[in-house]
Amino acid sequence: MLSADLRxxxxxxADALAGAQDPWWVVSSAAVALHGVAPIEVGDVDVLMSVADAQWAMDRLGVVPIEDGASALFRSTLFARWEMPPLVVEIMAGFHVATSSGWTNVLPRTRVPIFVDERVVYVPDRAELAEMLRLFGRPKDLERVRLLISQV
Known part of the structure; x- marks a missing residue:
């Protein structure tokens, strides 16, 4: 069951992204929760989008890209935080993760629609989400993989 804030x-x-031209996805902990895994702690909502749609969404929502949004593990061509909802929504386009073979582009191949209060939210399927979280490799991501696989 999704918390009231997450819902x-x-x-x-979903309402804000309804006019997007390209596919978008909720990933990470929020996607794990949307797959029905419980309990799962969701501190924010991560959204992957195309660069054009991310720019459109940022303009529409009145948020500006964060220039220093990169870290040693993650970087994005465009990155912004929408802070109006109860949980911060991180909008990412051109998202990459650092791996042993260099920076790896992260763009889901699968797109599963999940209804939340009559809105459609898209997530990668369970297998691809687990693969993505393994790629991230942090302890919290590996725990999410364990929960995702154990609660089918």
Whole structure:
């Protein structure tokens, strides 16, 4: 069961992205929760989008890209935080993760629609989400993989 804050944030996100031209996905902990895994702690909602749609969404939402949004592990061509919903929504386009073979582009191949209060939110399928979280490799991501696989 989704928390009230997560549910409201996902509804606001789906409404805000309804005019997107390209596919978009909720990933990471929020996607794990949307697959029905419980308990799972969701601190924010991560959204992957195309560069054009991310720019459109940022303009529409009145948020500006963060220039220093990169870390040693992650970087994005465009990155912004939408702070109006109960949980922060991180909008990412051109998202990459650092791996042993260099920077690896992260763009889901699968797209599963999940209904949240009559809105559609898209996530990668379970197998691809687990693969993505393994690629991230942090302890919290590996725990999410364990929960995702054990609660089918």
């Amino acid at each position: 409201q944030t996902l509804v606001m996100t």
